[in-house]
Structures are given as structure tokens and as C-alpha cells.
Amino acid sequence: MADNLLWYDVPARLWTDALPLGNGRLGAMVFGDPISERLQINESTFWAGGPYRPANPDAYGHLERVRALIFAERYAEAEALAEKHLMARPIKQMSYQPVGDLHIDFLHSQSVTSYRRTLDLDTAIATTSYVAEDTAFCREAFISAVDGVLVMHISADRLRSINCRISLDSPQQGQLIEGQNSQLTFFGVGKDEWGVAAALRFAFSIRVINKGGTLRVSDGVISVDDANDLVILLDAATSFRRYDDVSGDPDGAVSARLSNASARNMELMRRDHVAEHQKVFRAFAIDLGSTSAANETTDRRIAGFAGGHDPALAALYVQFGRYLMIASSRPGTQPANLQGIWNEETNPPWGSKYTANINLQMNYWLPAPANLPECIEPLVEMVEELAETGREMAQMHYRARGWVLHHNTDLWRATGPIDGAKWGLWPTGGAWLMAQLLDLSDYLDDPEGLRRRLFPIAKAAAEFIFDVLVPLPGTAYLVTNPSISPENVHPHGASLCAGPAMDSQIIRDFLNLLRPLAVSIGGEDALVSTIDRVLPHLPPDRIGAAGQLQEWLEDWDLEVPEIHHRHVSHLYGLYPSWQIDMDATPALAAAARRSLEIRGDEATGWGIGWRINLWARLRDGDHALDVVKLLISPERTYTNLFDAHPPFQIDGNFGGAAGILEMLVQSRPGEIHMLPALPKAWPRGSLGGLRVRGGMLLDLDWENGRPVKIAISAARDIQTAIRFANGRFAITLAAGQTFMASKDDLFV
Numbered sequence: 001m002a003d004n005l006l007w008y009d010v011p012a013r014l015w016t017d018a019l020p021l022g023n024g025r026l027g028a029m030v031f032g033d034p035i036s037e038r039l040q041i042n043e044s045t046f047w048a049g050g051p052y053r054p055a056n057p058d059a060y061g062h063l064e065r066v067r068a069l070i071f072a073e074r075y076a077e078a079e080a081l082a083e084k085h086l087m088a089r090p091i092k093q094m095s096y097q098p099v100g101d102l103h104i105d106f107l108h109s110q111s112v113t114s115y116r117r118t119l120d121l122d123t124a125i126a127t128t129s130y131v132a133e134d135t136a137f138c139r140e141a142f143i144s145a146v147d148g149v150l151v152m153h154i155s156a157d158r159l160r161s162i163n164c165r166i167s168l169d170s171p172q173q174g175q176l177i178e179g180q181n182s183q184l185t186f187f188g189v190g191k192d193e194w195g196v197a198a199a200l201r202f203a204f205s206i207r208v209i210n211k212g213g214t215l216r217v218s219d220g221v222i223s224v225d226d227a228n229d230l231v232i233l234l235d236a237a238t239s240f241r242r243y244d245d246v247s248g249d250p251d252g253a254v255s256a257r258l259s260n261a262s263a264r265n266m267e268l269m270r271r272d273h274v275a276e277h278q279k280v281f282r283a284f285a286i287d288l289g290s291t292s293a294a295n296e297t298t299d300r301r302i303a304g305f306a307g308g309h310d311p312a313l314a315a316l317y318v319q320f321g322r323y324l325m326i327a328s329s330r331p332g333t334q335p336a337n338l339q340g341i342w343n344e345e346t347n348p349p350w351g352s353k354y355t356a357n358i359n360l361q362m363n364y365w366l367p368a369p370a371n372l373p374e375c376i377e378p379l380v381e382m383v384e385e386l387a388e389t390g391r392e393m394a395q396m397h398y399r400a401r402g403w404v405l406h407h408n409t410d411l412w413r414a415t416g417p418i419d420g421a422k423w424g425l426w427p428t429g430g431a432w433l434m435a436q437l438l439d440l441s442d443y444l445d446d447p448e449g450l451r452r453r454l455f456p457i458a459k460a461a462a463e464f465i466f467d468v469l470v471p472l473p474g475t476a477y478l479v480t481n482p483s484i485s486p487e488n489v490h491p492h493g494a495s496l497c498a499g500p501a502m503d504s505q506i507i508r509d510f511l512n513l514l515r516p517l518a519v520s521i522g523g524e525d526a527l528v529s530t531i532d533r534v535l536p537h538l539p540p541d542r543i544g545a546a547g548q549l550q551e552w553l554e555d556w557d558l559e560v561p562e563i564h565h566r567h568v569s570h571l572y573g574l575y576p577s578w579q580i581d582m583d584a585t586p587a588l589a590a591a592a593r594r595s596l597e598i599r600g601d602e603a604t605g606w607g608i609g610w611r612i613n614l615w616a617r618l619r620d621g622d623h624a625l626d627v628v629k630l631l632i633s634p635e636r637t638y639t640n641l642f643d644a645h646p647p648f649q650i651d652g653n654f655g656g657a658a659g660i661l662e663m664l665v666q667s668r669p670g671e672i673h674m675l676p677a678l679p680k681a682w683p684r685g686s687l688g689g690l691r692v693r694g695g696m697l698l699d700l701d702w703e704n705g706r707p708v709k710i711a712i713s714a715a716r717d718i719q720t721a722i723r724f725a726n727g728r729f730a731i732t733l734a735a736g737q738t739f740m741a742s743k744d745d746l747f748v
Contacts, residue, residue, distance in 0.1 A: 009117075088416025109133045117129075121323040142270070315685075338651065368440050394467075407429055427503075462510070482497075504538045
């Protein structure tokens, strides 16, 4: 599948030129230098610090005073008091860490020709090939989810041509040990951070297998001379078992995986890796058409996308997003963090953590429609653990039942308000995650299984919301206080406020999704009654004097210090929610559009990714494509297709890919809307295996901007409507049944 290929005619110069590999747990960035190869390695459980409890016992004693100051419109005073007393201790969380690097220095001539570097998304293999001294060299690298290790195969078309020196290093504290069987292992420890002592031990190891020639190990270097063929196996592991258990045996885990892989044939490992990857990757296909631009190197395609016509690059961007999700979020691993699993810095931007006021949620907009439901499992497990750690935070900081997550978390599942009051004192991160997961369940073949699994923690998250909502003076409304509209500053020189629009929208979604589940569970009359009492008292969305959707209860939007702010938090109701809709709430949709016009399309990478989805929901395909062009540009996309915040953040990749799909198909309970925001530049194309709400899979072909072929298969009994433009017809499917329609049957 050549369409799913990233390729280059020069080696990676920067980390953001290198090509990513991953199996959910182990990650690598492959540079592809013909003389001095570097693979930078990560392991998803290697973080700074160790288990810690950041709850602040002094917080609750000052909560009511902060609330009173906010209601009295003394916002700056409230923020200063909150900064002093309401924040978590420590006020920062732990950071995601790099394990180290594999280096391979080749002893052939430094003059090379016919250089080519590729990442095949269909096989998840990175390849570097070139000619030196009339010998053709080839390196293939992949990280197997079957064998659990990184495999690099080095070959040449002449015997006795492979001569190199192989070594490991790490920015962490530790010691390199030379082992038997041509093995090097770095044993290390993590780092202390923000007063939390390092608790993780790790092992980082390689084993080298040669055909022909000789191997010797000396002074921390494996020397390979005159080999015909070479395989390098690499693995890393930590002592992490759970957020409160670091008693694992990293050396034992690495040794076992390397020993098992060493006993396997290289071709069998490659075959099993490709088969397992394609089982997931090939469940979905997208074609937006192709032009001669698709023959260019990937970096040149990015540079020319905004000014040219390269619809195949938009399709490749979607498939790259799917590839990154498969590589960084598999069952049994950690969820994708701010950088997926790829990070080379010991002090990474924003700690490379999990930011839950948009970025973590945006990471998981893609897997459901892109037919990667298994990739959601790590997020489910994380939320179950956050419900455990968040109980102490809810009780100590708010004297509330249930559990809370503020705007960030880490490997240790910290849930407190961090970074400062204007960033972190936002109590609805947990409610957003619960709403998202309850909604995602509708995409699954068995939604009830996930819903019932989530119900206990969803109920607890609702109990927290019930306990922290307070009356808005002089009204019948219930609001959050203190809170913020992430991460904006309002005209009173502060961020703290009461009842920002986003909070009410999130809570409304969450409770409306929880209510029918509570009814179906049975015996939850008190919960249902409380939901019914609270929902009517959430403040409705408001339209301001400029015709915009208000971000706050007050009409402050045009007075803010940063009118083009990257966050568009108050537009949650338009996307990912369906509360604001072109048909059901046209006035609010028009106000949301006005807010987007005021805020502007230029933003950080992930901010642009969100805007693509918002313009798609407004059914403005040409404008949405203009925003796609902003995203896929040298300013917002690195040469390896990583999103440039800047610096690198993976949420823009996932959000942008989800946005392109949202332009093509939008599903909501009871309706599948075909081509709702199709730009004129994509008049023909096809989708295969798109997952929609109701647990259905959709295949769609279109020509001249109109559907010409549809196939919808159902995993369960379902009733839905198919819509295109103003045409709409209902279908009923039994489990296992497929609806098919061709050009002559559709919307004539």
C-alpha cells in the first residue's frame, strides 16, 4: 500500500525528522543516518518520581472564602488566595522520561548514493537503504507487539560487508554492564522531581545476533566485523506495576523477552509483527484522490500542501494518526500522553503528561470513528485508577463524595490542581472523561459491557459534581465555583470565575448520558432523582452582544486580553458535544460560528485540530479545508508529520485526523450524515470501515460530491437514518445484517 508511506531522500537531522515506531509500551525514533545511526528509546511506564499523594490538607479551610470573593467579583483577590491555599502539594506533577539511545556507527565509506528512508504505515516498519562502496545496505526496524521487542535487521548485498560499532547510552543515572551472548544492559533509576523521590528502576538492553564475521564486546561497545547479516534486539522495562506498586523486576522482564526473541527466526518475527499490525491497521481505509504531488518526498509534500492540490496527503495524515494511536495506546499499556510515547527530553514540555482540559480527550477523538476501539482500553483503565486517587482529593479539598480530576495527571494518577490557580483550579476533568467514555461506548459492538463497567465510577464522578455545584446568587442556577475557562484570562485580570460555559456543557452531557444508564442498572432512584433535579438548573448557553457564544456567564468575550486564544472551551457544546447543532439549535450554532470568527483559525497545532472539527460541525467544508491547510504546513507539522504545537504535541495529530473524518461523515444517535462538510477540492473519494455510533461499520464511495455507494453493517440490532444534504431515509438492521445501496438508490 504505497499510499501509506512516509519517505525521504535525506537522513533525519532533528528529532522531529526521525520516524516513530511503537508497540504501545516500547517506543523508538529512528534517524536513519547511513554512517552514525541513532534510535532514541522510550518505555511508557518510565516517569520521574514515584507514588505520591498531592492532596493539600489546608485547602478546604479556604474554599468558601475563595467562593465568596468570586461571587463578589473580587476575582484577583480570589485567585491570589487560591494560589496560596487551594493548590496541590507539590504544585507540579511528574514528567515522562526517555530511557536512552542505541547508537550504531558504520565503518564503510561516508560517501553514499541512492539514499532512501521510509516508514511504511501498513507494515509498521522503518527502512533505511543506500549504496556505499558499491554495496547496497538495508536496515529494517520494527517494534513487535507479538514478541515485545524492537528488532533491527541490517543486511548487505555483498558478503562480509557489515562492519559497525554498537553502543547504548542514557541520560539517566545508572551503570552499563557487558553480558554474555553479545549483550549490553544499562541498569538505571529515574529522577527525583518536585520533592518526590525517584522510585523506578529500569533495564535497557540489546542483544546482537550475527551471521558470518565476528562479534566482540569491550569497553561498553559491541564490535561487529565482516558480518553478512546482523540482527539487533532491544528492550526496556521498569519496576512499575501500578500507580501504587513499583515492585516489578525490569531485568527479569527484559531478559525473558530478549531470550525468547533470540530463539525466534528473524523472518518469523517480521511476519508475525506485520500480520498483527495489519489486523488492526487494515480495518479502515480512506481515499481522497491523488495527484502528481503524491510522488514527492513527505517533507516536500508538507511544504507544498497549502498552496497546491494534494488530497492524498490529507488521507495519509489520517492514516498516520491511526498509526500513532496503534503504536502508543494498546491494551495493557499506558494511554497516549502529550507526546504519545515519544520523548527525548528529561525536562519535556509540560512534562509530557496528560492534560485533561482538552489534550487527553483530543487524543481519543480518533480511535472510535477510525475503527480502533481496542486502543481506547488504556484510557478506560486510567480513569478507573483516577477514580481511586481522586477520592482523597475530592474529600480533602472539597469535602465532597466521589472523585475529582483537575487539568492534569501523570503515571502516578495525581488528580490535584497544579501549575497555579489560573491553570489548574478546574474541577471538571473527570466529568469530561466520563462523558467521553460513555459516549464512546455507543460506537462499540457491545456498548453495555463498557457502560456497566464504567457505571460505578461514573456515579461517583456525578456525586462529586452534585456536592460542588453551588447556587449562583440571585438566580436558580447551580454553578461550579471556583473554576476557570481553560486556560483563558477574563477582563478582570484573573482566570478564576463561577460557572464557565464549558463546565455547564460538560456536566449537562455527562448527566444526560448517565441518566439512562442508571435507569437500566436499576435500583438507582436517588441518583436519577438528583440528576433530574440538577439538570434544569445548569445555566443555559448565552449569546453575547457581538452575536457570539459567551465563554462565561458574563459577556466578557470581546474584552479579554488574548482575543485569539488557543482554547475554544465554550465551543465544547458544538464539538465534541452535540448540544449545539445546525438543525436543532440554529441560533446557538450561528453564535458558535461568530465565536470562531472572532477567535480566528490561527492557533497552536492542537488548537487548529479542534477548529477543523468545529468548522466541520458547522458544515463549512471549504473553510474546514483551509484550517486543514494551516495544520499541514511547515509551521504546524514537522517533516515526520508530527504535530508542532510548537514544540511537538501529539494531540494535534489525533485531533486533526479526527477532524478530517468529521468533514466526511458525522454520526449521532439515530443518524449518519454523509459528506456534511465535503470541500469542493475532494469531489470523489471513498471510506472503508468507518465506525459510527450504533456500533455500525460504514463503507462510502462518492463522486461529484454525492454518495454513489453505501454499505452499512450492524453488530447489533439498530435503527438509524441515513442523511445527505436535505435527503434522509430510515433503515432498520438486525445484528449481522448489512444495508447496501448504489447510486440509483441514493437520494434521487
